[in-house]
Amino acid sequence: MTEVAVIVLTNRGLPTARRVAAAVGGAVHGLTGRVEGADAAFADTAEHLRALFAAGTPIVGVCAAGILVRALAPLLADKRAEPPVLAVAEDGSAVVPLLGGHHGANALARRLAEALEGVAAVTTAGDLAFGVALDDPPPGWRLANPADAKAFTAALLGGAPCRLDGDAPWLRGSGLPFADGAEHTLWVTERAGAGDARTLVYHPPVLAVGVGCERGTDPAELSDLVHATLAEAGLATGAVALVASLDLKADEPAVHAAAAALRAPARFFDAARLEQEVPRLANPSDVVFQEVGCHGVAEGAALAAAGPDARLVVPKRRSKRATCAVALAPQPIDTLQAGRVRGRLSIVGIGPGTPGWRTPEAERWLASATDLVGYHLYLDLLGPAATGKRRHGYELGAETERCRIALDLAAEGRDVALVSSGDAGIYAMATLVFELIEREGAAHDAWTRVDVAVTPGISALQAAAARVGAPLGHDFCTISLSDLLTPWAVIERRIRAAAEGDFVVAVYNPVSQRRTAQLGELKRVLLEHRPADTPVVLARNLGREGEVVRVITLGELSADQVDMLTLVLVGSGETRRLPRGDGGVWVYTPRGYAAKREEAK
Incomplete structure (x- = not known):
């Protein structure tokens, strides 16, 4: 079963949602503006529920059952394909499986009721009468003819006995009405067989x-x-x-x-x-x-x-x-103990840090990971999403060590998430991983067999632009002022090219404790090609506590206004300031639509 999405709509229900998530290994999804501290956020409840349901994600709503019913009703078609959907009372007193009862919801309801010390309101007839759902065998087992399970169960509910042909403790230990010579048969076999309304064919994983x-x-x-x-x-x-x-x-x-x-x-x-x-x-x-x-x-x-x-x-x-x-095998095979899985390295960009800016794909990859590797601060920013994971935290400057340990862990067969802030492919870990595989893969051949995948994150430049309007509405570029890995002569050449091309410039790593002069050099070159009143956005701690976003001019820019947690966005010659009614200012870069309209007149 994929990770459960635990939906909560109020802060009052958050403690119960946390208990649910801990019991099932899920993530808490909270309604924006109503719930604080959730693992993931959503703005439209019905839309979010439908997206999860369509993706086959199990849903536990800590809310009224009617909310789930009304949101998902338009999507109900094939009950054999629907994921489990459950409603849980805000105080945890009742757990109601609404959909997918025979696809894990009933079992999940009983598990949650035990964890919450509540009541599982299971209503499916087979479960109530026999303590087992004939169309929902244990993990690894397969029912060859699920379409016949309804008629078979109905016959047993009507008083017909059945017999068990083969070994299946989960069936033998149930309340099914077994009798020698019964016409209805539960056949357990590794042989191929079609079955019918009087014969259910179960295949054990052997x-x-x-x-x-x-x-x-x-x-x-x-x-x-x-x-x-x-x-x-x-x-x-x-x-x-x-x-x-x-x-x-x-x-x-x-x-x-x-x-x-x-x-x-x-x-x-x-x-x-x-x-x-x-x-x-x-x-x-x-x-x-x-x-x-x-x-x-x-x-x-x-x-x-x-x-x-x-x-x-x-x-x-x-x-x-x-x-x-x-x-x-004489008994079902435990796939967790047989051999090694192919290791996976997920290179995850978590955005600036707030859960609301993490993509659903990043959430899924983090949830599935056994190990998390990254800078200590970035792992801390994951909050509850890091719960239960092995943490491998490092200080700044240990980037190569981080990537090597992530590759080594994945080569052992683990599911590893290498965590970067922003987008992992922009001045972050993704490039270094591929560089190490190319450069050292011959000496570490297991690295080359790892399943490596990259998921995008919201970059600092996107977050800063969104906070102030649309300064990236036309052509832009990014430049890092860090000369640890790139000679200053190369950086300076790129600054001059950006200035001459009149690009909006997003400046990463603008200063450090030992390096402050480069920002002044960038300002000097840009002023040769654009006016001193060009808008400049200073965005610090985006999406995190202590966020500050200011708009100044290029002429006012100085190194003492920024640090390594600040992104600097310098407008082009076309970038505009637009006063807001609250006294603030929007910043945007027009793309020429107004001129196009004038030409069309």
Whole structure:
């Protein structure tokens, strides 16, 4: 289940929302202007709920049930595709599963009721009568014919008995009306079977599919091989617990495509671990050993993943560039203990710091991360979003060390978020990560197999511009005055080019304790090309406590007015000041629409 969104509309309900989020590992979404200190903010309740529902996000609303019903009613169509939606009383006394009862909502309601010491108002008939939802098997299990579950349950509610064919403790321990010789059957099997209104077919996660392939294999080739292998053996795709391979294939798209097609996770083993399976291999190969250090990839990975008591039920099969084998475990496979996941490095821009300026994608990536790496201040700014994560905090100046530890942690199979303020790709960590992979990847080959992804954040220049109006309405550029990594001669050349091109200039790192003269040099060059009354915006601590945004002129600009927490926005020759009714001033840079209208007359 993806991270739960806990919706709260008042400060009165915030304590309960926090307890809910702690119980389910979710994030608190608060209504702007009504709720203070939420992990994420929204302005339109109905719109936000619909967006979450459409994305398949489980929703727990600490609010009246009617609010959720009215907001989501236009989206209700297929109950088998809807995520769980629950309403919780502001005092936590009642938990009501409204939608997705058999897709996790009922189980979630009982879990929350226990945590909140309230009552779970479960109303679905099967759960009440038998203590189990036949169309909602445990994680990892699959029901082959969910469309028949309603008729099957109705028959049992009408008095018909059933029998269990196979091993399923979660069914055996329920209140179902079992009887020998019953016509209605619950069939538990790894074999393929269609089922019908009198036979529900359950597939336990007991199959491990081992795969190998050449580098760059067409994903369709490997997926076709896997499906053909299972079909010819009469095995159900729903019984596949995972797809396993050699760790050298952790970044191979074909392996991940095969796993995705089976709706199963991908897991990886090093060559030494696969070599331990040699006594159980049906087709050991000295050629494979010479290439990758083990005598079998597909068979070895399948057996390693399925466990010591597993048996190889389908020996290695080949296509032109890929191999596949299948092992059967006597008990459901614990995918959390089998092999290693492909590590992920999420490079996350969190904006200036306020939760309201973090993107939903950044929120999701932070929520899924096991480890957070970054400057101490940036990790502190995450607030509740950092709860339960391993923190790896560093001081300013340790940028390379931060990136290296983030890559090392991801190479171990962890889900790592490397946190930057603003946008991670603008004077931040994203560039350094890719530079390190290119420069040192040969010595750290595991880095090259990490899943690296970058999510954008609201940059300081965007935040500053929004606070004062629209100074970036026409062409602009950014310049950093820090000469730690860039020679001053290069910086000065860029300043002159920006001045001659009449760009609005966003100035990052304008001064430091040891470096104050460069801002004066920037001012001198710009004054050669634009008037002294050009608007300048000084924006400090944007989106955080102590935020200050001032508008001065280029002629007034001096180093003692700014620090490293200040962004300086210098207008172009076209930038205008517009007095506001409250005594303040808007700043904007026209793009020429007025002249265009005049030409059209």
